[in-house]
Amino acid sequence: MIPPPPSSLLVDAVGVKVRIDLTELSGTDRRAVESAWAGALAVDDAGxxxxxRLVRPDSTDRMLSQLSGAVTQDAIRARRGSSWMLHAGGVAAPDGGVVALVGASGAGKTTATRRLARTWAYVSDETIGIDPDGRVHAYRKPLSVITPGHPVKLQHCPASLGLRPLPDAALRLRRIVLLDRAERHREARLVPVDPAEALIALAPHSSALAAMPHPLTTAAGLLAATRGLWRAEYAEADDLDALVGAILLRDDDHEASLSVVAPEPPHPSAGDAATAVTHAASSDASTGGPTIGARRFLRAPVVEVLPFPPDRLAVLTASGDGAGLLHLLAGAAPALWHAADAATREELIRAVTDGPVHRDAREAIDGILDQLVEAGILTVA
Incomplete structure (x- = not known):
């Protein structure tokens, strides 16, 4: 006798127990949800x-696609402020070491995860949660796959695609890898990313970053503890087998031969602008705008500031949704930011220069101040 379809499912999404209420669905749609989410079922009966809650859909495929987004958003909201929530795929070694795969939309994250998880344990193709101590929370949701002839991504249970179950060991972060897939990459390789640039690269892929306690310190500490962010340059998903497999198999002390040493990024001169990553500061403001007269400059409220040697400063400002905006200041910008304690334009110019100040230098400093104001890092009173 075939058992009746369930009226609800309890799934584990990055450590959050989400109950999916199926009472409004037909038996066929209930079984479709049960099949798609079989890999994410919670192992305990905790509340x-x-x-x-789902409503009766006009399309099973569309309902499953919308359900995936709804569970993800609820889980992220529930973990807001407690974990670093990375929009990333993830695979794990038998000892629990996890490689998180970060990439922009269309970068091949799901394709890469699907390929690698036939050998390594499937952790997620969407979101992973990372605690400050490095513990990883899996999210074994259905994989969302673009399929010709279907208007929405189809949802596939991991097992139906031949992906491996989680290991018995506790999951811990081993490395974060930034996917860079392009035909120009003739040779697949891993390239280390400068620590400050790593935060800039990962900020757009982080959910509610500003809601975390000490978010920059936490993220930088996790990166440092796992040998930093590495960029995987490759042309085909097959190329990742060796790159990611080597990370999951090898001891860190013997891994240096896999990588290419990246050059130090150039350090901007005093005339270069502050760089805002999630909201780029424009350089269109004309000199003599907010910097005219005896107006005074003040630092805007920030979530956290983290210095990077020799002369860079990461500044995280808050936004209404908790996401925040991460800015990387270089050249004269960090000194101007530090000196902007109700300081006038002339006081700021003296703070970052020695001796007589030529017109070109004044114009360059005015340009930086304009951009810091436009980016919301400084205010003018």
Whole structure:
């Protein structure tokens, strides 16, 4: 006798227990949800942290696609402020070491995860949660796959695609890898990313970054503890087998031969602008705008500031949704930011220069101040 379809499912999404209420669905749609989410079922019967309620759909495929987004958003909201929530795929070694795969939309994250998880344990193709101590929370959701002839991504249970289950060992972060897939990469390789640039690269892929306690210190500490961010330059998903497999198999002390030493990034001169990553500061403001007269400059409220030698400063400002905006200041910008304690333009110019100040230098400093104001890092009173 075929058992009746369930009225609800309890799934584990980055450590959050989400109950999916199926009572409004037909038996066929209930079984479709049960099949798609079989790999994410919670292993205990603890009560749910949140509930997602479904309504009768006009399309099973569309319902499954929307359900994936709804569970993800509820889980991220529930973990807001407690874990670093990375929009990333993930695979794990038998000892629990996890490689997180970060990439922009269309960068091949799901394709890479699907390929690697036939050999290594499937952790997620969407989001992983990382605690400050390096513990990783899996999210074994259905994989969202673009399929010709279907208007929405189809949802596939990991097992149906031949992906491996989680290991018995506790999951811990081993490395974060930034995917850079392009035909120009003739030779697949791993390239280390400068620590400050790593935060800039990962900020757009982080959910509610500003809601974390000490977010920059936490993220930088996790990167340092796992040998930093590495960029995987490759042309085909097959090329990742050796690159990621080597990380998961090898001891860190013997891994140096895999990588190419990246050159130090150039350090901007005093005339270069502050760089805002998630919201780029424009250089269109004309000199003599907010910097005219005896107006005074003040530092805007920030979530956290983290210095990087020799002369760079990461500044995280808050936004209404908790995501925040991460800016990397270089050249004269860090000194101007530090000196902007109700300081006038002339006081700021003296703070970053020695001796007589030529017109070109004044114009360059005015340009930086304009950009810091436009980016919301400084205010003018």
């Amino acid at each position: 749910p942290d949140t509930v997602v």
